[in-house]
Amino acid sequence: MTATVIDGKAFAAKVRGQVAEHVAKLKEEHGITPGLAVVLVGEDPASEVYVAAKHRQTVEVGMASFEHKLPADVSEDALFEVIDKLNADPKVHGILCQFPVPDHLSERRVVARIDPNKDVDGLSVANAGLLASGETGLVSCTPLGCLMLLRDQLGNMSGMNAVVVGRSNLFGKPMAQLLLQENCTVTIAHSRTKDLAEVCGRADILVAAVGRAEMVQGDWVKPGATVIDVGITRIPHPEKPGKSKLLGDVEFGSASNVAAAITPVPGGVGPMTIACLLANTLTACCRSNGLPEPEGLTA
Amino acid sequence: MTATVIDGKAFAAKVRGQVAEHVAKLKEEHGITPGLAVVLVGEDPASEVYVAAKHRQTVEVGMASFEHKLPADVSEDALFEVIDKLNADPKVHGILCQFPVPDHLSERRVVARIDPNKDVDGLSVANAGLLASGETGLVSCTPLGCLMLLRDQLGNMSGMNAVVVGRSNLFGKPMAQLLLQENCTVTIAHSRTKDLAEVCGRADILVAAVGRAEMVQGDWVKPGATVIDVGITRIPHPEKPGKSKLLGDVEFGSASNVAAAITPVPGGVGPMTIACLLANTLTACCRSNGLPEPEGLTA
Numbered sequence: 001m002t003a004t005v006i007d008g009k010a011f012a013a014k015v016r017g018q019v020a021e022h023v024a025k026l027k028e029e030h031g032i033t034p035g036l037a038v039v040l041v042g043e044d045p046a047s048e049v050y051v052a053a054k055h056r057q058t059v060e061v062g063m064a065s066f067e068h069k070l071p072a073d074v075s076e077d078a079l080f081e082v083i084d085k086l087n088a089d090p091k092v093h094g095i096l097c098q099f100p101v102p103d104h105l106s107e108r109r110v111v112a113r114i115d116p117n118k119d120v121d122g123l124s125v126a127n128a129g130l131l132a133s134g135e136t137g138l139v140s141c142t143p144l145g146c147l148m149l150l151r152d153q154l155g156n157m158s159g160m161n162a163v164v165v166g167r168s169n170l171f172g173k174p175m176a177q178l179l180l181q182e183n184c185t186v187t188i189a190h191s192r193t194k195d196l197a198e199v200c201g202r203a204d205i206l207v208a209a210v211g212r213a214e215m216v217q218g219d220w221v222k223p224g225a226t227v228i229d230v231g232i233t234r235i236p237h238p239e240k241p242g243k244s245k246l247l248g249d250v251e252f253g254s255a256s257n258v259a260a261a262i263t264p265v266p267g268g269v270g271p272m273t274i275a276c277l278l279a280n281t282l283t284a285c286c287r288s289n290g291l292p293e294p295e296g297l298t299a
Numbered sequence: 300m301t302a303t304v305i306d307g308k309a310f311a312a313k314v315r316g317q318v319a320e321h322v323a324k325l326k327e328e329h330g331i332t333p334g335l336a337v338v339l340v341g342e343d344p345a346s347e348v349y350v351a352a353k354h355r356q357t358v359e360v361g362m363a364s365f366e367h368k369l370p371a372d373v374s375e376d377a378l379f380e381v382i383d384k385l386n387a388d389p390k391v392h393g394i395l396c397q398f399p400v401p402d403h404l405s406e407r408r409v410v411a412r413i414d415p416n417k418d419v420d421g422l423s424v425a426n427a428g429l430l431a432s433g434e435t436g437l438v439s440c441t442p443l444g445c446l447m448l449l450r451d452q453l454g455n456m457s458g459m460n461a462v463v464v465g466r467s468n469l470f471g472k473p474m475a476q477l478l479l480q481e482n483c484t485v486t487i488a489h490s491r492t493k494d495l496a497e498v499c500g501r502a503d504i505l506v507a508a509v510g511r512a513e514m515v516q517g518d519w520v521k522p523g524a525t526v527i528d529v530g531i532t533r534i535p536h537p538e539k540p541g542k543s544k545l546l547g548d549v550e551f552g553s554a555s556n557v558a559a560a561i562t563p564v565p566g567g568v569g570p571m572t573i574a575c576l577l578a579n580t581l582t583a584c585c586r587s588n589g590l591p592e593p594e595g596l597t598a
Contacts, residue, residue, distance in 0.1 A: 129428025132476075133468050159493045167479060169432050177431075180466060180487055185498060187486040188479055194458045199484060 003227075004261040006149055012271035015148065015297065016061055019278045022294045023062040026285070034285035035064035036094040036120065036278070037086045041079065041105065042072030047098045057274050063281060066092060072102050079105065080113050087115040093288055094120030094281035117288060120280040123170065131177045131299075138280050139299045143175040145272025146207060146228050147182070147299060153226055153261050154205070158183035161202050165189045165216070165249070166209035171230060175207055178299055196220070206259075208249035218254020227255055227262040230269050302526075303560040305448055311570035314447065314596065315360055318577045321593045322361040325584065333584035334363035335393040335419065335577070336385045340378065340404065341371030346397045356573050362580060365391060371401050378404065379412050386414040392587055393419035393580035416587060419579035422469065430476050430598075437579050438598045442474040444571025445506060445527050446481075446598060452525055452560050453504070457482035460501050464488045464515070464548070465508035470529060474506055477598055495519070505558075507548035517553020526554055526561040529568050 026032045036058050040051050051067065058065035068082055079097075086095045095118045097110050111119065116126035122140035130137030139147075150157065162184035166172040172188060179186045189199050191210070200206055200220040208216050209230035221227060231249030238245065248265030256262050263269055279297040286293050325331045335357050339350050350366065357364040367381055378396075385394045394417045396409050410418065415425035421439035429436030438446075449456065461483035465471040471487060478485045488498050490509070499505055499519040507515050508529035520526060530548030537544065547564030555561050562568055578596040585592050 125428040125432045125434060126425070127428070128431040129424040129426070132427040132431040132472055133424045135424060159491045161493075173431055173479075176487075180472075180489075183489075183491040185486065185488050185492040187484065188475075189484050190479075190482075192458045192482040193484040194460075 003256040003259040004153075005256070006153060006228075006261055006263045006268060008145075008149065008263055008268040009271045011149060011152060012145075012275040015272070015275040015279060016057060018294070018297060019275070019282050020061040022282055022286075022297075026282075026291070027062065030289065030291065032285065032289055032291075033062070033064050033091075034094070034282050035066060035092045036096075036281045037066035037068065037089075037092045039068045039070065039079070039082060039086075039095070039097040041070045041074055041097070041101045044100070047100075051098050054274055054277065057278060058281075061278050063278065064091060073104075076105055076109070079110065083110070083113045087113075087118060090288075092118065093285035094118055094277070096121045096277070118284055120277055120284055122174070122280065128169065128174070131174055134181065138284060139178065140170060140174045141273045141276035141280060142171055142230065142269065143178055144276040144280070144299055146175060146230065146269055147178045148276070148296075149228065149263065149269070149272065150182075150205060150226065157205065160184045160204040161187070162205040162207065163187045163189055163200055163203035164207045164209070165193075165196070165200065166211075166230070168209070171209045175209070179205065179207075181299065210249050212249060213247040214249070214251040216250040216255065218251055218256075218258050221250075221255050221258040223258050224260045225258070227259045228269060229263050229265050232265060232270065302555040302558040303452075304555070305452060305527075305560055305562045305567060307444075307448060307562055307567040308570045310448060310451060311444075311574040314571070314574040314578060315356060317593070317596060318574070318581050319360040321581055321585075321596075325581075325590070326361065329588065329590065331584065331588055331590075332361070332363050332390075333392050333581050334365060334390045335395075335580045336365040336367065336388075336391045338367045338369065338378070338381060338385075338394070338396040340369045340373055340396070340400045343399070346399075350397050353573055353576065356577060357580075360577050362577065363390060372403075375404055375408070378409065382409070382412045386412075386417060389587075391417065392584035393417055393576070395420045395576070417583055419576055419583055421473070421579065427468065427473070430473055433480065437583060438477065439469060439473045440572045440575035440579060441470055441529065441568065442477055443575040443579070443598055445474060445529065445568055446477045447575070447595075448527065448562065448568070448571065449481075449504060449525065456504065459483045459503040460486070461504040461506065462486045462488055462499055462502035463506045463508070464492075464495070464499065465510075465529070467508070470508045474508070478504065478506075480598065509548050511548060512546040513548070513550040515549040515554065517550055517555075517557050520549075520554045520557045522557050523559045524557070526558045527568060528562050528564050531564060531569065 122138040127137040162179040167190045197220040207228040213233035229248035229250040237243040421437040426436040461478040466489045496519040506527045512532035528547035528549040536542035
């Protein structure tokens with residue numbers, strides 16, 4: 001292996017540290033405590049684990065954490081009433097509804113109900129429009145996290161060829177917009193792309209987000225490329241019965257012999273998501289109070 | 300020359316004919332006349348010519364045309380009052396403010412004031428967000444026109460390599476989104492792109508929108524590609540003193556020996572813009588009345 005393994009866990013801890021510093025300053029200088037509200041509908045075990053992690057990290061950086069657990073059969077009206085109250089609450093600067101929600105609710109309608117200025121998941125059409133127009137909004141956490149890792153690794157990305165594999169609203173499309181803002185030449189590839197290996201092989205920056213375990217082979221990677229692996233697939237552990245193992249979209253072993261730098265799975269992009277959620281909540285708090293935004297924590 | 304020259308003038312006339320048919324049916328079956336309102340601030344001669352052309356074509360397809368001419372020193376408040384009235388007017392289904400506006404006004408704020416459902420220029424952040432999210436909105440007229448020409452020329456574009464040169468909010472970015480929706484592998488190139496000739500040379504669909512006369516050379520074009528030239532630069536006519544000549548971003552002579560199909564300048568993309576403005580007004584009218592949208596006239 002020759003590639004630098006990008007330590008997302010350590011970098012996320014550094015980001016949380018920066019957030020914590022800003023939060024302490026906000027409290028001290030302005031008496032303001034940023035607040036993040038998480039709405040959880042139903043009792044999906046994976047969601048509960050994730051919401052608990054968000055709560056813990058929110059408190060750790062000194063922010064206020066508000067949790068709203070609603071029954072799985074909550075009506076849209078009742079859910080919207082909760083969201084409306086959070087929209088109106090000046091102590092709440094960020095709101096997210098943990099997805100998936102039960103089938104009788106529409107994720108699209110839920111996101112649209114959240115005040116775009118508090119949409120710290122950056123999932124709303126309003127924030128997609130701001131990003132697409134090069135205006136200031138809130139950027140979806142996972143692409144923002146990848147951008148931070150890339151900036152840290154590469155500095156100036158101007159003129160680099162970036163290839164994003166995957167075109168979801170949640171990740172691929174906003175990631176492409178962010179790389180374009182960094183003055184990369186950006187290619188968006190996906191399931192219909194022909195000669196995907198060849199397309200990937202041109203990438204100075206290769207971002208894989210398709211959710212197909214180890215699809216990107218080492219010989220698809222341009223020598224010296226920076227590889228960001230956003231995929232997470234859980235498989236039964238090959239050696240430990242009853243245990244599971246996480247795989248990325250990139251075949252790490254072969255790719256790390258070719259790339260200059262690569263994110264592992266787990267421990268790469270994953271930890272950045274909650275760190276960026278906290279960064280977005282801080283940013284939203286500063287904006288709503290007319291204070292300068294923290295540097296290095298936004299797109 | 301071997302390439303098919305795409306006749307945008309004839310195709311635009313066909314689109315206007317389809318719009319006129321739908322308008323006649325709307326009047327007959329529902330008693331509804333689609334209406335387009337154009338707001339012109341000041342007396343820019345080029346804008347006056349363009350607004351007059353829009354008015355003429357609007358009337359020709361059977362729509363109602365409303366013109367609002369405001370003095371160059373109109374205040375933002377007074378302009379917004381006009382826009383607000385048009386937003387509220389049920390006879391008006393499309394609103395556009397002719398740009399450029401005088402320096403004391405902000406184009407961004409003007410566009411944001413127009414009801415997104417009536418923003419037939421498709422320039423608002425709200426409509427950019429809908430496009431970026433794959434949702435139904437109104438699409439900027441020139442990229443929509445290019446899409447129509449490409450669909451007519453190529454049919455199914457799935458898996459084709461599309462390269463858009465230029466990344467403006469007005470054209471390049473929405474064009475890339477539209478080509479992505481057609482399942483192309485999309486590359487966005489721009490002034491910082493390295494080896495632009497090589498990037499262009501991979502394009503099955505090459506869309507040039509940079510505003511630099513004849514920048515794209517024939518030997519940059521992949522044999523058999525479809526070339527859409529969005530650039531318009533006016534130069535003094537080389538042979539006729541006192542006259543001017545229009546040039547595209549593509550060197551037509553050499554490119555037409557390599558491409559399978561190419562739009563000329565003038566007479567290619569240009570005429571499609573107003574045709575698509577009328578198509579968008581019709582679409583907005585159908586949507587606001589809960590009627591089915593015309594087929595083939597939307598993204």
